[in-house]
Amino acid sequence: WEWHSHRMNKTYNRIETPLRNVDGTVSKLTIFRDITERKRIEDELREACETLKELDNLKKNFLNTAYHELRSPLAPIVGYASLLSLSELTDKQRDHVHNIVKYARKVEEQITRMLELARIDSGEIALALEEISIPEIVNETVKSFEPLLKEKEQAIMTHVPEAIEIQGDKQKITTILINLVSNAIKYTPTGGRVEITAEEREEDIQVCVADTGIGIAREHLPKIFERFYMVNTSLTRKPESLGLGLSIVKEYVKLHGGRVWATSAPGKGSKFCFTLSKRRTK
Numbered sequence: 001w002e003w004h005s006h007r008m009n010k011t012y013n014r015i016e017t018p019l020r021n022v023d024g025t026v027s028k029l030t031i032f033r034d035i036t037e038r039k040r041i042e043d044e045l046r047e048a049c050e051t052l053k054e055l056d057n058l059k060k061n062f063l064n065t066a067y068h069e070l071r072s073p074l075a076p077i078v079g080y081a082s083l084l085s086l087s088e089l090t091d092k093q094r095d096h097v098h099n100i101v102k103y104a105r106k107v108e109e110q111i112t113r114m115l116e117l118a119r120i121d122s123g124e125i126a127l128a129l130e131e132i133s134i135p136e137i138v139n140e141t142v143k144s145f146e147p148l149l150k151e152k153e154q155a156i157m158t159h160v161p162e163a164i165e166i167q168g169d170k171q172k173i174t175t176i177l178i179n180l181v182s183n184a185i186k187y188t189p190t191g192g193r194v195e196i197t198a199e200e201r202e203e204d205i206q207v208c209v210a211d212t213g214i215g216i217a218r219e220h221l222p223k224i225f226e227r228f229y230m231v232n233t234s235l236t237r238k239p240e241s242l243g244l245g246l247s248i249v250k251e252y253v254k255l256h257g258g259r260v261w262a263t264s265a266p267g268k269g270s271k272f273c274f275t276l277s278k279r280r281t282k
């Protein structure tokens with residue numbers, strides 16, 4: 001019950017409580033409370049919330065459009081550069097065309113990551129669940145990194161039981177693994193080692209990617225999964241990095257009902273592990 005007095009411009013509410021009298025009878029105690037100030041604050045808060053929601057939507061829409069607009073010219077850049085590579089070129093020119101394609105793809109990858117995180121934030125991402133084989137995903141990932149591993153003279157080892165199957169989104173789990181392996185290679189000097197292990201447990205499966213790289217200082221460990229977080233020293237800062245790879249990993253693992261964490265010994269290496277829940281509710 002609420003009552004607004006237009007004459008006094010005040011709002012009241014009424015509370016009724018039973019009151020036992022000395023003779024045993026019960027009467028009703030009615031209290032009128034002035035809630036004008038509370039109502040005013042509530043109204044202000046509601047308005048502020050609505051304005052924030054509107055601004056947030058504007059920001060999301062703007063970012064979505066901006067990312068799309070930034071990404072669209074990259075396809076023709078890659079297309080024309082590829083066409084150019086079909087013509088007769090000197091080795092130097094071919095090298096230049098190759099670099100145009102390479103860097104355009106890197107920009108495209110970062111914009112795609114930003115777009116993906118924007119989609120996750122607006123709840124647009126759903127899992128495309130299917131029965132997937134973890135060893136198959138591990139093998140495909142390792143294969144895709146063979147040229148880079150060779151270039152950096154790094155060895156990769158896998159310890160993955162043959163039959164680990166789980167219900168999951170293949171594309172997303174592949175992206176999780178690609179991001180972790182790509183970091184392991186990127187932050188490990190030439191000649192280092194990368195190791196992928198998987199283990200099936202009762203409730204979930206656990207996959208780890210370990211490296212013998214530069215490691216991560218303890219104070220940075222809790223923050224590396226945050227968006228745009230990078231460990232900024234001359235040794236750790238890599239060109240073309242933006243600090244989004246691990247944020248995507250975290251979000252995709254979360255969507256699968258799992259968790260992700262990292263341990264590290266600076267100067268010796270890091271280990272990133274994630275779990276994927278076997279129980280599917282979605």
Ligand code: ADP
Pocket residue numbers: 179183184185187188211213214215216224229230231232236240241242243244245246247270
């Ligand atoms: P980036 O695109 O910068 O690699 P990530 O989100 O993938 O972004 O990683 C965030 C930061 O965490 C990196 O900038 C790097 O400092 C640190 N990092 C991630 N993986 C490793 C690793 N395997 N070894 C050492 N540092 C790492």
